[in-house]
Amino acid sequence: MTAAAKDRIRIALPENSMRYEQDSEWCLIDSQDGWREIRFHDYAELYTITGLYERVFYEILQCSSPSTVRTMLVDAMRRAGADIGRLRVLDFGAGNGIMAEELVKAGVSGVVGVDILPEARDAAMRDRPDVYEDYHVVDMAALTEDEHAALARYRFTGMTSVAALGFGDAPPDAFRESYNLVEDGGWIAFTIKDTFLSDQDPSGFSALIKSAISDGTLEVHASETYQHRIATTGDPLHYKAIIGVKKSDLPS
Template sequence: MTTATKYTITLPPADHATVMAEQWSFQLLEDGRQTSIGAHDYAAIFRRPGLYEQLFYERLRCTSPRLASEALLSALANDTGDVHRLRVLDLGAGNGMVGELLPAARVIGLDISADARDACLRDRPHAYDAYYVADMADPDDELLKQLGEWEIDAFVSISALGFGDVPVAAFVNAYNVVADGGWVVFNIRENFLDARDTSGFAELVKEMTSTGALRVHRMERYRHRDSIDGDPLFYYLFVGRKAHDLGAAA
């Protein structure tokens, strides 16, 4: 990884609404001037080497990439599988923090943001065997053809679901690229699985588990990272095997 600048970051005062919605901005001191950047303004964050890591992984103590990769390795070990044979699709790949932790035969990155791909190529150029920039909610035939040629048999999506970055349709289309019997690992914030959810993921996860489309090997509630007020944000991690495709998302 590229040696990164250490940034001067000021988090905003926390209130319940911003903590729940994650609709906050932080102040970044650059060349003597303050710049306001939204927590989900990934283009601005990824253009600054190391800022994403410093904000979310050092300051807010995110644990998810390592937990997800370790959970997959553990599931494979319990099932006498070999990670070195897997061909993994990483949806919402960002700047490659998950991809670099997976010692698979092939790891394919996919993100809607060209800035994310550029950051990955700058900071973790060996994380992926290929990195596609595309809207998986509306994939074209050529993209689906190319993904099919990788013969993908594992799927990960970490820290990407529920806030609109990866909508339900994108998740479903990516899931359906994976071969039946393939491994699936994803995480999602706990409030996107409750009865008040409007993202569509609560209904989707219920469908996946109740119909057997995903045979769950592990489901775990854990501290994903700290919120801006210092309290833990809890997510659920799912590890399982795909039994069959999902129906088209609405």
């Protein structure tokens, strides 16, 4: 799609008096063949149209997660006297590469993307062809032995996961697998909606992350609740960003 065609896409959001759960939010788009509804969690559809993901989440709904994580990671590493130029990062739930672009700006030595959707890799190669050293289409919750071996070869010293955990997205097992692919002493940076860290959380994330912190598997260097984006109602959606150093594997 040309830039001119991209600019002709019209986007409509629900009235802000209509309330939806975050994984049921939607928009209408008109890309010259009539209006159609796309659920926000239908990432494959969003990625397929050049620029749509950025317009909906970053321009209209003011998503700030990748830049927040980059700033927090850079500051934490500077405080710890660690060299960001030595970081080889596994970007888990990579999408079309927005977090990787931030990491490259920060000066990491390399980023490998992983995402369950082939449409995400296609979009990353289309939109940000220079940010990834490599990009694997895999389900991190169900890696085959070959897929695991291929990723282990990179000997990652860092992992990022931005806006990819919970809901219909990645489950705790996928987080564990990504985390365990990082060498001990590597840097971990992730975001998760605050409700997934509450004591009432049934997803398993709260228990996994809280025990990793309390037993020293993850040494936290920075942690902040921030506005991830606004909902279609205009209300803020709060996430927590956690930056830390991996001390050992998460147990299965």
